[in-house]
Amino acid sequence: MQFSFTEQIALLILTLAALSSFTYEVWRRLRIVLKGSGHFSLNRFGERAWRTFREVFIHERVIRGRFWPGLMHALVFWGFIAFGVVTLDHFAVGFGKPILSHRADELYSVVAIPVAGLVLLGILVLAYRRFITRPAALGKLSPTSGLVAVFISLLMITYIYGEMSPASVVAKANWWFHSILILAFLVLIPRSKHLHLVFAPFNIFFRPFDTPDHKAVNIDLEAEEEELDAMLSDLTRLSKNQALDIFSCVACGRCTDSCPAHRGGGILSPKDHFILDLRQPMLDSGDVNVLEGINVEAGWECTSCQACTFACPVGNQVEKSDEIRRLQVMVEGQVPQQYQKLFMNLQETGNTEGAFSSSLAETLPKFTPEKEYVLWLGCFARFNLDPNFTQSVENYAKILDAAGVSYGVLEEEWCSGDPANRLGEKMTYQMLMEHNLEQLSTVKKVTTMCPHCAVNVGKEYGKHANLNYEMQHHTQVISSLIENGRLAISGKSSEAVTYHDPCNLSRMLGEVDAPRKAIRATADDFFELEESGTNTLCCGAGGGLWWKKEGTGRTHLVRAEQIVESRAETVVTSCNFCYGMFNQGLGPLTPEGRGPVEVKDLADFVAENAQV
Amino acid sequence: MKIAVLVKQVPGGDSPLRISDDQLWVIEDNVNFITNESDAYAVEEALQLREKSGEGEVVAVSFGPERTQRTIREALSKGADRGIHIEDSYPYSSDPLKIATALSEALKEEQFDLILSGLQSDDYGFGQVGVLLGETLGMTTATLVMSTELSDGSLKVKRELESGWFQWVSLSLPASISIQSGINTPRYPSLKGIMGAKKKEIKSVAPDSATAAAQAISRVYIPQKTKKTEMIEGTADQQVKRLAEVLKKEIRVV
Numbered sequence: 030m031q032f033s034f035t036e037q038i039a040l041l042i043l044t045l046a047a048l049s050s051f052t053y054e055v056w057r058r059l060r061i062v063l064k065g066s067g068h069f070s071l072n073r074f075g076e077r078a079w080r081t082f083r084e085v086f087i088h089e090r091v092i093r094g095r096f097w098p099g100l101m102h103a104l105v106f107w108g109f110i111a112f113g114v115v116t117l118d119h120f121a122v123g124f125g126k127p128i129l130s131h132r133a134d135e136l137y138s139v140v141a142i143p144v145a146g147l148v149l150l151g152i153l154v155l156a157y158r159r160f161i162t163r164p165a166a167l168g169k170l171s172p173t174s175g176l177v178a179v180f181i182s183l184l185m186i187t188y189i190y191g192e193m194s195p196a197s198v199v200a201k202a203n204w205w206f207h208s209i210l211i212l213a214f215l216v217l218i219p220r221s222k223h224l225h226l227v228f229a230p231f232n233i234f235f236r237p238f239d240t241p242d243h244k245a246v247n248i249d250l251e252a253e254e255e256e257l258d259a260m261l262s263d264l265t266r267l268s269k270n271q272a273l274d275i276f277s278c279v280a281c282g283r284c285t286d287s288c289p290a291h292r293g294g295g296i297l298s299p300k301d302h303f304i305l306d307l308r309q310p311m312l313d314s315g316d317v318n319v320l321e322g323i324n325v326e327a328g329w330e331c332t333s334c335q336a337c338t339f340a341c342p343v344g345n346q347v348e349k350s351d352e353i354r355r356l357q358v359m360v361e362g363q364v365p366q367q368y369q370k371l372f373m374n375l376q377e378t379g380n381t382e383g384a385f386s387s388s389l390a391e392t393l394p395k396f397t398p399e400k401e402y403v404l405w406l407g408c409f410a411r412f413n414l415d416p417n418f419t420q421s422v423e424n425y426a427k428i429l430d431a432a433g434v435s436y437g438v439l440e441e442e443w444c445s446g447d448p449a450n451r452l453g454e455k456m457t458y459q460m461l462m463e464h465n466l467e468q469l470s471t472v473k474k475v476t477t478m479c480p481h482c483a484v485n486v487g488k489e490y491g492k493h494a495n496l497n498y499e500m501q502h503h504t505q506v507i508s509s510l511i512e513n514g515r516l517a518i519s520g521k522s523s524e525a526v527t528y529h530d531p532c533n534l535s536r537m538l539g540e541v542d543a544p545r546k547a548i549r550a551t552a553d554d555f556f557e558l559e560e561s562g563t564n565t566l567c568c569g570a571g572g573g574l575w576w577k578k579e580g581t582g583r584t585h586l587v588r589a590e591q592i593v594e595s596r597a598e599t600v601v602t603s604c605n606f607c608y609g610m611f612n613q614g615l616g617p618l619t620p621e622g623r624g625p626v627e628v629k630d631l632a633d634f635v636a637e638n639a640q641v
Numbered sequence: 642m643k644i645a646v647l648v649k650q651v652p653g654g655d656s657p658l659r660i661s662d663d664q665l666w667v668i669e670d671n672v673n674f675i676t677n678e679s680d681a682y683a684v685e686e687a688l689q690l691r692e693k694s695g696e697g698e699v700v701a702v703s704f705g706p707e708r709t710q711r712t713i714r715e716a717l718s719k720g721a722d723r724g725i726h727i728e729d730s731y732p733y734s735s736d737p738l739k740i741a742t743a744l745s746e747a748l749k750e751e752q753f754d755l756i757l758s759g760l761q762s763d764d765y766g767f768g769q770v771g772v773l774l775g776e777t778l779g780m781t782t783a784t785l786v787m788s789t790e791l792s793d794g795s796l797k798v799k800r801e802l803e804s805g806w807f808q809w810v811s812l813s814l815p816a817s818i819s820i821q822s823g824i825n826t827p828r829y830p831s832l833k834g835i836m837g838a839k840k841k842e843i844k845s846v847a848p849d850s851a852t853a854a855a856q857a858i859s860r861v862y863i864p865q866k867t868k869k870t871e872m873i874e875g876t877a878d879q880q881v882k883r884l885a886e887v888l889k890k891e892i893r894v895v
């Protein structure tokens with residue numbers, strides 16, 4: 030195809046205009062992102078690269094989360110990759126300098142034409158879903174999405190037509206139409222959620238490895254007023270990663286779909302409250318100090334379960350209850366009354382219940398330096414938040430005894446600070462942490478049955494200090510005792526057993542195998558719940574919600590219902606809070622005629638089937 | 642608007658309480674001292690009244706031993722402007738009139754427009770200091786306030802009466818009112834508040850020891866539990882009759 034000089038000038042002007050518009054809009058957002066606190070980390074480079082390959086090129090999360098729409102999206106994406114060369118060549122032809130020889134172009138089109146067909150299929154299915162099926166997660170109808178679908182379809186059609194037809198006026202018109210569509214696309218992308226095309230791969234690459242990844246708040250009570258003000262105003266700022274998240278979001282609603290508060294009928298929608306609501310304020314102010322704008326009521330509903338973050342296909346760390354709560358507590362002083370009582374207990378007595386002694390701790394051996402493990406109890410066990418759980422602690426003790434493992438409890442163990450941390454009371458958290466770190470200063474190994482304590486004592490404390498000890502959750506200890514033969518199994522139980530993954534263990538500590546190994550070693554009929562592993566659904570007690578006694582939401586019932594509706598005779602869990610929630614929740618939900626579901630901690634289940 | 646709010650430090654309800662050897666108080670080690678519940682609502686009401694009127698001052702006033710300063714500090718960290726501490730020593734005063742007199746001595750120069758106090762203390766529970774102080778200072782008084790409405794120069798309050806009834810009362814200022822728990826949602830001391838409170842002034846005043854107490858605690862003890870078993874005998878009719886009588890008149894459950 031030949032182009033006149035005038036045509037080439039027109040093409041040049043249009044191309045430059047589209048490219049500058051694109052660059053300007055991207056740059057405008059990037060500049061805001063770079064104002065965020067912290068920095069983009071390049072550590073564990075290989076892992077990052079591998080993750081980016083899997084999640085971007087293979088579309089691993091996109092497909093896993095929603096299979097059919099995910100696959101259709103993958104078709105469109107792979108098509109884009111395949112069309113990279115075609116598109117470059119298309120413009121090169123316009124400027125009279127084709128990249129591909131005629132022969133190469135013909136050969137390539139043998140692949141590219143069927144690919145174009147697949148892209149067309151993909152985009153039509155996605156458009157059908159978005160505009161005809163209209164799942165609630167996608168939210169309001171978006172005209173831009175419609176436009177993009179039309180653009181992509183026309184791009185494919187004009188491409189196929191261009192490849193198949195001989196040079197003619199119509200072919201020329203077709204060429205121009207194709208070009209203008211591409212340029213219009215460039216203008217559209219940065220102004221819409223389709224910016225994820227540009228940002229998502231970087232966002233996935235730079236995603237922090239730790240979930241959740243809230244900035245640690247260090248409070249210096251001796252500091253000058255200006256320093257304190259600076260620290261507090263810093264709390265309103267997004268980190269660079271968080272800012273990039275906001276512009277990468279594709280508004281797919283997977284986070285909201287997976288959110289237990291949302292599924293329980295709450296107002297919280299992480300997609301809106303934690304991500305999209307912040308986008309316009311960022312563009313308006315050109316800055317990242319937008320955290321104050323998060324809906325407070327929604328923020329208090331969150332269980333900190335991290336399901337949203339794990340569901341997000343573009344690599345966002347979605348949850349921001351930490352950010353809004355700490356502003357409410359430390360800056361505004363607006364704290365629900367139940368939590369004020371909780372905080373006061375923590376400050377006055379170092380535990381959640383305002384208790385002065387623990388009958389359980391008194392019956393267990395004390396820790397002395399020659400013992401292998403500190404058995405960290407946590408307030409739940411220590412102060413009988415569910416009296417039945419005492420037996421589970423005793424079972425764990427029996428297992429350790431039977432395997433010849435030495436352990437003892439700390440007399441001066443205070444609350445790990447989990448509720449204070451998750452509810453934004455960082456000053457109390459710091460006080461508890463400092464006390465506990467001192468108690469643990471010469472300790473090498475700690476084990477606990479509470480994943481919340483494990484996350485805080487074993488991981489979050491590490492954001493403030495160097496930890497000299499290793500934290501092992503009891504599922505990890507038990508599973509390795511079975512594996513290396515120190516704990517002898519006496520038989521296998523025959524009931525139908527399922528396992529509920531606690532969020533803190535599966536998503537925050539990444540442990541899903543240890544408890545399964547232990548159950549498989551002791552059960553004949555083990556089956557998985559539909560939502561399991563890192564895909565688990567929160568019991569409803571996380572994020573300090575255990576202490577929020579009132580409330581009309583059903584956040585705490587959704588998971589319990591799933592268990593009752595499964596064929597489980599026994600549900601094993603490995604978190605005292607989940608245990609407490611199910612112990613209270615399953616009974617009333619069980620319909621007549623269905624046998625009761627027994628709730629057991631992993632320690633109970635293993636102890637029943639081992640020589641203890 | 643110049644507002645005083647009376648706060649008292651009391652033993653927290655969850656603390657293990659053991660009686661001291663002299664049987665006049667409790668052993669204080671292991672006791673958590675906290676702000677009296679209804680006083681926390683009074684503090685919040687004072688702060689809200691100040692915020693609504695747009696200007697003025699809230700002064701947290703407490704009568705008690707040294708440790709009481711923490712309770713004043715808590716009010717300061719929530720937003721009160723300064724504190725006045727009237728010192729007391731062991732054995733602690735329990736006579737409301739004596740306490741009210743000491744308070745009025747310390748406060749009369751201040752010329753408060755409004756004095757708020759909690760309905761009653763969770764330890765002694767006399768519920769009188771606020772009213773007595775108001776009377777000594779020549780103020781109007783109202784107790785058991787569930788809601789306040791301030792309009793220039795006068796105060797309208799809603800008082801809680803028995804069995805679900807309530808009453809609106811108009812008071813001229815200055816006034817002293819006692820606040821019922823639950824009237825508002827007390828705020829939490831923010832970090833900035835806590836830090837700011839360190840710099841606020843707490844004035845300590847030694848009370849005029851000349852005022853003699855007109856009443857004193859003579860013995861503190863844990864309520865004795867007693868068990869009483871009565872066998873009801875007789876014919877079925879007699880038994881039913883006696884049972885009904887016991888339920889109605891003695892246990893009072895029907």
Ligand code: SF4
Binds near residue numbers: 347
């Ligand atoms: S952390 Fe859990 S509860 Fe909170 S927004 Fe995310 S999914 Fe919802």
Ligand code: SF4
Binds near residue numbers: 279281282304337344
């Ligand atoms: S945050 Fe992630 S999961 Fe949620 S809507 Fe945006 S892209 Fe989808």
